[in-house]
Amino acid sequence: MNKPVGETRRLLIHLYLSETESMQTDVPYLMAVGNLPKILDKIQNAGAPETFNLDFLKDLGFTSSHDRPTPKLLKYIGLLDSNGHPTASYKEFMDHTKARKVLATRSGRLLTTCSPQTRRPMRGAQSN
Numbered sequence: 001m002n003k004p005v006g007e008t009r010r011l012l013i014h015l016y017l018s019e020t021e022s023m024q025t026d027v028p029y030l031m032a033v034g035n036l037p038k039i040l041d042k043i044q045n046a047g048a049p050e051t052f053n054l055d056f057l058k059d060l061g062f063t064s065s066h067d068r069p070t071p072k073l074l075k076y077i078g079l080l081d082s083n084g085h086p087t088a089s090y091k092e093f094m095d096h097t098k099a100r101k102v103l104a105t106r107s108g109r110l111l112t113t114c115s116p117q118t119r120r121p122m123r124g125a126q127s128n
Contacts (some may be wrong), residue, residue, distance in 0.1 A: 002082065008036040014043065020092065027071040027077075028073045028076050029065050029069065029073075030067075030069050030070070030073065031066045032064075032066040032067075032106065035062055035064065035066070035067055037108055038062075038071070039057070039060065039062055039070055040093075040099075040103070041095070042060040042061070042062075043060070043090075043094070044093065044094050044096060044099060046060060047094070048084070048090060048094065049086065051083070051084045051085055052071055052074060052080050052084045052085075052086060052090075053071060053084050054068060056072065057070055063085050071084055074090070077106040078106050079093060079106060089102055089105075089106055093106075
């Protein structure tokens, strides 16, 4: 007998989290995401800092309090290590030819750790 989709999804999430115990389990979030594409673009053009912190974010021109969680988000998806130092993935992301693939791979963790209830279609989205 086949397992219901929800049960299978929970099992896969559990297995994934078990394999990545050393990673954070609190998913960070941004209050406003409007600047995120701009921040990612600036990261690619600015070069890798020794440490990505709020001062570096301000140097990139992002001073809003809504942008402050960005380093935590980048740590969570593995572009920065726990001390804020750029990882190999960060440096790979800076390559414009690899950026989309790196971001898709690294941000996939966000989808596996979000509960199914938080993954709802946006208002106006068509369902298949």
